[in-house]
Amino acid sequence: MIQSAFLQKIGYEGQSITFNDLPVLLKKMAYTFPFENRSVLKKQSYALNQEGLNQHLLEGNRGGLCYDLNPLLYYVLKEAGFAVQLVQGTVYNKEAGAWAIDGTHVAMTLNHHNERYLIDAGFGVNLPLQPVPFTEEWIKGASIRFRVKEEETEKGTHLLQLDRGEGAEIGYAFTLQEVSEPTLVQMRQEIYENEASPFNKRPLASKLTPTGRVIVTEEHVTTHEHEEVSKKPLPLPFDEYVKTLLPK
Numbered sequence: 001m002i003q004s005a006f007l008q009k010i011g012y013e014g015q016s017i018t019f020n021d022l023p024v025l026l027k028k029m030a031y032t033f034p035f036e037n038r039s040v041l042k043k044q045s046y047a048l049n050q051e052g053l054n055q056h057l058l059e060g061n062r063g064g065l066c067y068d069l070n071p072l073l074y075y076v077l078k079e080a081g082f083a084v085q086l087v088q089g090t091v092y093n094k095e096a097g098a099w100a101i102d103g104t105h106v107a108m109t110l111n112h113h114n115e116r117y118l119i120d121a122g123f124g125v126n127l128p129l130q131p132v133p134f135t136e137e138w139i140k141g142a143s144i145r146f147r148v149k150e151e152e153t154e155k156g157t158h159l160l161q162l163d164r165g166e167g168a169e170i171g172y173a174f175t176l177q178e179v180s181e182p183t184l185v186q187m188r189q190e191i192y193e194n195e196a197s198p199f200n201k202r203p204l205a206s207k208l209t210p211t212g213r214v215i216v217t218e219e220h221v222t223t224h225e226h227e228e229v230s231k232k233p234l235p236l237p238f239d240e241y242v243k244t245l246l247p248k
Contacts, residue, residue, distance in 0.1 A: 066122030089174030
């Protein structure tokens with residue numbers, strides 16, 4: 001039973017999850033698990049099924065990337081009775097003006113009362129923190145607006161768009177075809193081995209907090225608290241510091 005262990009880990013009060021509970025659950029998850037690449041740098045192998053993710057993330061007290069965090073949430077929501085499926089996407093790199101490695105993002109769709117929503121708990125600090133409807137309606141995240149737009153591209157049939165206050169930009173393109181563990185394993189292998197991957201070069205961790213976000217590199221920790229930004233030398237080795245971002 002992964003649901004009870006997950007809810008205990010994120011400090012969620014209550015034994016059940018309803019659709020209306022999802023914003024609270026997504027916030028608590030975002031404030032618990034850092035988006036981090038320690039397993040990538042060590043090329044650790046573990047099963048990306050319910051048992052493997054339970055051992056690695058919950059029992060092992062780790063954060064992870066999209067193929068860790070979204071499948072973990074998928075198994076929790078599936079156990080809770082939600083109609084969910086994992087879907088594959090390709091991130092757009094705005095700075096480079098190009099698509100990232102093909103098919104190396106995973107998110108989730110959820111059907112509720114004949115309406116479809118996108119859920120993503122594994123897109124760094126760019127998290128909607130609530131289900132995003134497939135209606136092109138903008139919804140508010142922590143500091144960014146999000147919407148799903150149906151648009152045919154070379155990378156999929158739909159886009160997750162972001163608005164940071166300067167208009168719509170592409171977060172990633174995705175398809176509605178359901179994927180399972182073998183695809184997640186291939187995705188992880190690309191992240192581990194592909195020279196174009198930004199995650200296999202140097203340590204990186206980030207996490208949303210109730211008042212902002214924290215970003216950790218090999219040398220510095222940058223904290224955004226409300227409108228204040230503080231950048232300081234990392235006081236501990238990267239591995240040890242990331243452990244402080246996780247619940248005891």
